[in-house]
Amino acid sequence: MLSHMGIFCRCHLLAIMFCGSSIATADELLPADTEITTAIDHYVQQHLVTCGVAAVEPADDLTLLRRTTLDLAGRVPTPVEREWFLTQPASDRRRLLVERLMQSPDFDFHQRNWLDETLLPNQPYNDEFRNYLLTAVQARRSWDTVFREIMKAAVSEGPEKGAAQFLKSRVSELDDLTNDTAILFFGVNISCAKCHDHPLVADWKQDHFYGMQAFFQRTYQTRKTSSLAERPFGEVKFANVGGESKTAAFMFLTGDVVADRTPQLADEERKQLEERVRKLEHDDADAEIIVPEFRPRDELVELALRDTKGQFFAKNIVNRVWARLLGTGLVDPPDQMHSGNAPSHPELLEWLTNDVVSHGYDLRRLIQGIVLSEAYGRSSEWSSGSEPPAPSTFAMAQTRPLTPRQLGASLHVVIRTPEQWPAIENTEEWTKQRTDLENQANGWVREFEQPGENFQIAVDEALFFSNSGRVQDDLLRDSDDRLLGQLKKIEDQSQGIETLWLAVLNRVPKPDELASATAWLDHVPDRKDESRKQLLWGILAGPEFRFNH
Amino acid sequence: MFRIAKSGICIPAHHAVSRRGFLSDGTIRAAGAVTVAGCFASDMGQIHALRSEEVANELRKQDKRVILLWLAGGASQFETWDPKPGAKTGGPFRAIQTNATGVHISELLPELAQRMQHTAIIRSLNTKIADHGRGADLMETGRLKDPSILYPDLGAVVARELGRLESKVPDYVSLYTSTEGRRKGTSGFLGARYAPMFLSESMIPPNIARLETVSEIDHHDRAALRDALGRRFAASRRNHTVDSQNSAYQRVNGLMASAELFDITKEPAEVQARYGPTQFGHQCLIARRLIEAGVPFVKVARAWWDSHGQNFETHQELCADLDHSMSVLLDDLEQRGLLKNTLVITLGEFGRTPQINSSLGRDHFASAWSCSLSGLGIRGGVAYGKTDPEGHTVVEGEASAADLFATILSALKIDHKHEYTVGARPVPLADFGSKPIAEVLS
Numbered sequence: 001m002l003s004h005m006g007i008f009c010r011c012h013l014l015a016i017m018f019c020g021s022s023i024a025t026a027d028e029l030l031p032a033d034t035e036i037t038t039a040i041d042h043y044v045q046q047h048l049v050t051c052g053v054a055a056v057e058p059a060d061d062l063t064l065l066r067r068t069t070l071d072l073a074g075r076v077p078t079p080v081e082r083e084w085f086l087t088q089p090a091s092d093r094r095r096l097l098v099e100r101l102m103q104s105p106d107f108d109f110h111q112r113n114w115l116d117e118t119l120l121p122n123q124p125y126n127d128e129f130r131n132y133l134l135t136a137v138q139a140r141r142s143w144d145t146v147f148r149e150i151m152k153a154a155v156s157e158g159p160e161k162g163a164a165q166f167l168k169s170r171v172s173e174l175d176d177l178t179n180d181t182a183i184l185f186f187g188v189n190i191s192c193a194k195c196h197d198h199p200l201v202a203d204w205k206q207d208h209f210y211g212m213q214a215f216f217q218r219t220y221q222t223r224k225t226s227s228l229a230e231r232p233f234g235e236v237k238f239a240n241v242g243g244e245s246k247t248a249a250f251m252f253l254t255g256d257v258v259a260d261r262t263p264q265l266a267d268e269e270r271k272q273l274e275e276r277v278r279k280l281e282h283d284d285a286d287a288e289i290i291v292p293e294f295r296p297r298d299e300l301v302e303l304a305l306r307d308t309k310g311q312f313f314a315k316n317i318v319n320r321v322w323a324r325l326l327g328t329g330l331v332d333p334p335d336q337m338h339s340g341n342a343p344s345h346p347e348l349l350e351w352l353t354n355d356v357v358s359h360g361y362d363l364r365r366l367i368q369g370i371v372l373s374e375a376y377g378r379s380s381e382w383s384s385g386s387e388p389p390a391p392s393t394f395a396m397a398q399t400r401p402l403t404p405r406q407l408g409a410s411l412h413v414v415i416r417t418p419e420q421w422p423a424i425e426n427t428e429e430w431t432k433q434r435t436d437l438e439n440q441a442n443g444w445v446r447e448f449e450q451p452g453e454n455f456q457i458a459v460d461e462a463l464f465f466s467n468s469g470r471v472q473d474d475l476l477r478d479s480d481d482r483l484l485g486q487l488k489k490i491e492d493q494s495q496g497i498e499t500l501w502l503a504v505l506n507r508v509p510k511p512d513e514l515a516s517a518t519a520w521l522d523h524v525p526d527r528k529d530e531s532r533k534q535l536l537w538g539i540l541a542g543p544e545f546r547f548n549h
Numbered sequence: 550m551f552r553i554a555k556s557g558i559c560i561p562a563h564h565a566v567s568r569r570g571f572l573s574d575g576t577i578r579a580a581g582a583v584t585v586a587g588c589f590a591s592d593m594g595q596i597h598a599l600r601s602e603e604v605a606n607e608l609r610k611q612d613k614r615v616i617l618l619w620l621a622g623g624a625s626q627f628e629t630w631d632p633k634p635g636a637k638t639g640g641p642f643r644a645i646q647t648n649a650t651g652v653h654i655s656e657l658l659p660e661l662a663q664r665m666q667h668t669a670i671i672r673s674l675n676t677k678i679a680d681h682g683r684g685a686d687l688m689e690t691g692r693l694k695d696p697s698i699l700y701p702d703l704g705a706v707v708a709r710e711l712g713r714l715e716s717k718v719p720d721y722v723s724l725y726t727s728t729e730g731r732r733k734g735t736s737g738f739l740g741a742r743y744a745p746m747f748l749s750e751s752m753i754p755p756n757i758a759r760l761e762t763v764s765e766i767d768h769h770d771r772a773a774l775r776d777a778l779g780r781r782f783a784a785s786r787r788n789h790t791v792d793s794q795n796s797a798y799q800r801v802n803g804l805m806a807s808a809e810l811f812d813i814t815k816e817p818a819e820v821q822a823r824y825g826p827t828q829f830g831h832q833c834l835i836a837r838r839l840i841e842a843g844v845p846f847v848k849v850a851r852a853w854w855d856s857h858g859q860n861f862e863t864h865q866e867l868c869a870d871l872d873h874s875m876s877v878l879l880d881d882l883e884q885r886g887l888l889k890n891t892l893v894i895t896l897g898e899f900g901r902t903p904q905i906n907s908s909l910g911r912d913h914f915a916s917a918w919s920c921s922l923s924g925l926g927i928r929g930g931v932a933y934g935k936t937d938p939e940g941h942t943v944v945e946g947e948a949s950a951a952d953l954f955a956t957i958l959s960a961l962k963i964d965h966k967h968e969y970t971v972g973a974r975p976v977p978l979a980d981f982g983s984k985p986i987a988e989v990l991s
Contacts, residue, residue: 175696179696189696191695382785383785388787398788399786399790454738455793456789456793457790457797458744459797459801459804460746461797462794462798462800463754463756463757463805466756467805468755469760530767534767534774543791544778547791
């Protein structure tokens, strides 16, 4: 495969704000048996001191309840959960909450949704892939196992066959297979090294790009059964800037190479094999799939998991989980892990990476450690007139837009009456209801954009909230099974307003808000039901509900 | 007792005073002034246009507009702008003399042939990519897709460069009714502020009209309530995504007021008749109404030119629609004095092969094909570039997608070399190394 030399691309050169941390060697790191939470707070605090920045106050309990529930359960808390939370001993509430949520079916759904949005961002309804991910998460498979299953794509029956969707959805574009695997599993973007050695990042040479491509070059989809397969032959050729033609080695990002163990065949034998593969690839006829002895994708998996030099695979997942929960990665952007773009907290990344590897790539453990840290639990408000601290200091929490599914599920949580939620102990009933909620959330995915880098909310969303029948007739319905229906029955108006605020915003109204809402409802005494609808709309369409903060 | 509020909405006085009063009496109000920006990429901290605001505002004052007629699926250059009558690749149609000396086009475009004073043809596009998806990526953005960055398309760039921040009308509208090849278009790193208002199901934008079940007063008041809550929330958070939500809601009323621009029955019957009965004709009329009201970029897609079979019948039908609709559009723009500040582009993702296949079709072809530019900034009556006698290759004036984009931006007097800075990465408006085609510029 020859690269197109006429195209010149310019790639990321990232300015680095570096507050004087230096990279520690492994024996300078905190002991491996330190609690994750302790390690995080140690390194974040150390960095704050170096930068001369003070952390903001911790968020209050109800704010943390909402934030943590959104991050672990993919939705806002129900009234039942709020009551439970507030009855727990104050000193231990947070830990108990996190432990409860991580055992709930909610966690599995949300974890699945996050993996799905990350790995197949353009296909929100790929059921095969989504079912596979849910099975994997529910079975508590480790991240390296999931990676193996996705890359090998060797199972053709049962829910595991969905693992192949990552590769299948990209199989027609070799560049997509190469780039997306590097970006999503290894945190590096080597696409700029396709036409020439990376102009700005010394780490990435053409050899890296084509080395990675070599692992995928033999992958194809059979015509008859749409199965993913690998040819038992094939190599990647490319031309360097000097016009010299080269054959790519099976080379990982670290420069480690795996020998090509493709069996040498006599001409006649090879011709027959080529013909069999051609038929599988292009003819609509039944034929047995050839499984070669030397399978480059399997080799890639083993190389990546053996990598102790770059730790690309482990660092990438630590960084992505961190970015998901704190709004900014330790390496930012998450696909730019290279020597020119140092982590904000190199020792912390190093420590967490070692921890995730030594604990068998258990993402639950990592997530739990992060959400229990002080860094995660800070307030997201900045009321001073001075410049707020940079996000990469983690001195304050970031305000993050909800994903379409988080928003959809949360809308369905807040519009229901509190009586409809099962008691906190009734996990069986809750599991059933949570599945319904997930289906309801699915129905909203197309109405909202998936947040990404530099995300802006489009006017389409504002028009949708303002004028769609779906919002007016569904979200603002005031039948007996709805929050609005219940509010109609509450005689004490202040109590009604408080119920509304708690249900939607998970907090009691401030005195000025209570006064304003009272004035709003009292204004036209014979139209209170209608005014209440509009009040609910104003809160639902506002940022306090739209964001995780 | 009624009075007219600033917004033009008729509000019963007692209602207005009291309900809106409580919104402005300081009870629910932002703690500090909040920039309603978040709209401009340069406010986002990440993307920064080097042009000074004075220059940008000067550009905006000139009210420049673009209409892109997107020939989805890929029109044949042989049956449109670069006929080869008599050649074995030429097909059955004749070439006709246009009103520009020495310029011949296909006989399938007789009306346009009489309006060449407005139009320059480019016959020497070599864009190399001949599959629909990647070809459209290239011809919509002027560059190859890059996994490390999401490029904005032409509409978003023009909206960003020529749109007014305070505008009440949308700044990028895309009409794409047929399902073949339908693509929404993308504002890429410029963000959702410059994303197209996309019309695919109907000719009226979705959610543009107030529901009858919500009164005008409620609609207005609840929006004011939302804004008050939004400002309050934003005041203690410096977050451009939060700001973008607030500015999105602030645009709702303006956009709702522009709903009637999409209603062609507001045009005199005689004008409607001139544009004719086809949907493409109707959409060209909508485009003219939008342009006239100040929308900087309108894309109208006409599908499906992908004539792998029956190329000649397909082009007889589609060219007739293009010929008439575009001619009426050019006339109408000229009569209204709008053509001098409106650029009309006809373009698709690629052209079609010289070889005529066994189904009498032409296949995808991107090595030697054509497009046209009319109106603002264009030297009319010019046919630029040349292909060989059978149309296999470009022999004169080869132009890339980036060159075409540089030309389009130059016609709009936008410096194509200006750079957005994304992260630390410079992204020029037209790709590195591009050069405008001076011969087609006035």
